[in-house]
Amino acid sequence: MAKLVLTAENFAFGPIGKLLDVVDLLKEQGHELTFAGFGTSLQLAKNYPFDTIHEIDTDNPESDSKLEGIISKADMLISTMDIPSVKIAQQIGKLTTWIDCLFWFWDSIPDEVLNVDLYVTERLMNDKANEQKYASKIKNLFKVGPIIGRMSGGSRKNQVLISYGGGEAPYWYKEGRDTNYPSVMTNLLLKSIDWSKFDKVIVTTSERIAKELSDKFPDTPFEFKILAHDKFLDELSHSEVILITPGLVTAELAFESGTPTIFLPPSNNSQYLQLDQFIEQDLAPAHTHLSNFMPRLELKGVPLCDSTQMVLKQLKEFEQSPETQKRVGGRLNKLIGNRDNWSNEFVANGKRFIDSLGGNGAYATADKIKHILTANGYH
Known part of the structure; x- marks a missing residue:
């Protein structure tokens, strides 16, 4: 049994969700699991049975000594895109696994992660540019199919799941300061759609945002809550239809589960580009892209900080345009009403897409980690 320290970039729910999909399999291998993190990542981690959890802002340099103390006790660090923890692990000579959920997206990849013991990327989005640029520089590149959590089958409930993901990413954008996406979208959905045909409508996001939405929209058919990752998988796979921001983790789950999915407008730059690719590959027959209603943003090749601001600026314009919101709401209402026309497609x-990429990569990732641990004397 090895001692594993796990970290995830505090960027909404994507990195931590991906980490938990792998951690579930590592737990079955019998390893001791310690999580270190904060913010939206910590919120989901608290709902998972880690052996130990440390609340620590890994992005704050003042936390470095404490973080080093945690990592120094581990046999391996496993991180989904939390660079500070990887830097420390490399400095003190710890085995390191880097799970990169957005390999295709980066305008640059830091040198510190190029020499890790295992660099995992998914066969998913068009990553040819970064593969040509970085594949030869990455010491232990390991490509797998989409990393997806385990979901149970069974009959569907007459319910809708609406997911805004984590809703914010501190150090990048914050809900209530840089964006009001969850509030504006909730108001739009309540005004535009008759939800009485469904027994339940669950709206899930981060803990703070869910509380604010519940206070702002009382006496509605919506149940606002944060869901533990396994509970989220269960609700998603058993819903009649889901409405989601086009984040990569939730989209993969939707494709795998076969749950009819409507893509809401993107709430950040990576989602904007991901929805572009989903549409190109006929994976989003039901969508409301910002580019359907507003001038198209050309984000490819734009530095991440700049592209983030471009999307936030357009979202601000969307928030200030009742007419655009009305058009988006009208389209969403039609998509829900005529879902028999697009659900089968x-x-x-979605199934064909996932199968073409080699199936669920979570198992290959967990097996590779086990192999590296065993080769280094940790059983």
């Missing part, structure tokens, strides 16, 4: 294309 979504399910078939």
Whole structure:
């Protein structure tokens, strides 16, 4: 049994969700699991049975000594895109696994992660540019199919799941300061759609945002809550239809589960580009892209800080345009009402897409980690 320290970039729910999909399999291998992190990552981690959890802002240099103390006790660090923890692990000579959920997206990849013991990327988005640029520089590159959590089958409930993901990413954008996306979208959905045909409508996001939405929209058919990752998988796979921001983790789950999915407008730059690719590959027959209603943003090749601001600026314009919101709401209402017209296409294309990429990469990732640990004397 090895001692594993796990970290995830505090960027909404994507990195921590991906980490938990792998951690579930590592737990079955019998390893001791310690999580270190904060913010939205910590919120989901608290709902998972880690052996130990440390609340620590890994992005704050003042936390470095404490973080080093945690990592120094580990046999391996496993991180989904939390650079500070990887830097420390490399400095003190610890085995390091880097799970990169957005390999295709980066305009640059830091040198510190190029020499890790295992660099995992998914066969998913068009990553040819970064593969040509970085594949030869990465010491232990390991490509797998989409990393997806385990979901149970069974009959569907007459319910809708609406997911805004984590809703914010501190150090990048904050809900209530840089964006009001969850509030504006909730108001739009309540005004535009008759939800009485469904027994339940669950709106899930981060803990703070869910509380604020619950206070702002009382006496509605919506149940606002944060869901533990396994509970989220269960609700998603058993819902009649889901409405989601086009984040990579939730989209993969939708394709795998065969749950009819409507893509809401993107709430950040990576989602904007991901929805572009989903549409190109016929994976989003039901979508409301910002580019359907507002001038198209050309984000490819734009530095991440700049592209983030471009999307936030357009979202601000969206928030200030009742007419655009009305048009988006009208389209969403039609998509929910005529979902029999597009659901089969979504399910078939999503399944074909996942199968074409080699199936669920979580198992290959967990097996590779086990192999590295064993080779280094940790059983």
